[in-house]
Amino acid sequence: MSKNRKITAAAFAIGALALMVGVYGIGTTYAQDNDAHISLIQKLASKFGVEESEVQAVFDEHQQEMQTERQAEFSNKLDEAVEAEEITSGQKQAILDKHEEMKNRHKELKDLDPEERQAQMRELRKEMRDWAEENGIDMRDIAPKGEKGIHDGKGMGGHGGPRF
Secondary structure, eight states: OOHHHHHHHHHHHHHHHHHHHHHHTOOSSHHHHHHHHHHHHHHHHHHHTOOHHHHHHHHHHHHHHHHHHHHHHHHHHHHHHHHTTSSOHHHHHHHHHHHHHHHHHHHTTTTSOHHHHHHHHHHHHHHHHHHHHHTTOOGGGTOOTTOOOSGGGOOSOSSSSOOO
């Protein structure tokens, strides 16, 4: 098998696996996710006879594409909420700013032990609920696609980022 075919096959396998991971939300903590991620990259590189850095590059590219797509969907949903007069343009901007802030704060939690991370996540959820209430925003109606949100007592939910 030529090197290009191996890379293509590896990319396809990685893409399919990444889709499954996204659909099923595999992983519970950053440490476990990171170990599994590294192990998976090593296994795919070995299986298809390519460099680990090439496999990692495919993962990174896919992650960036998905993140960009989710952000665009979120922004579009906010635009629709403004057009439907469910929120104001000022509320939309406040939501975008708060979302970015929460993403950054969520990243800061990755090095905490699981119990401390869980406690901090509870605090972030409470802060988000309070912020939304103070700003007259019902986050259930505008949570990014695929994110469970704070509604129905389901917590932050999902995988890989802040949830409202």
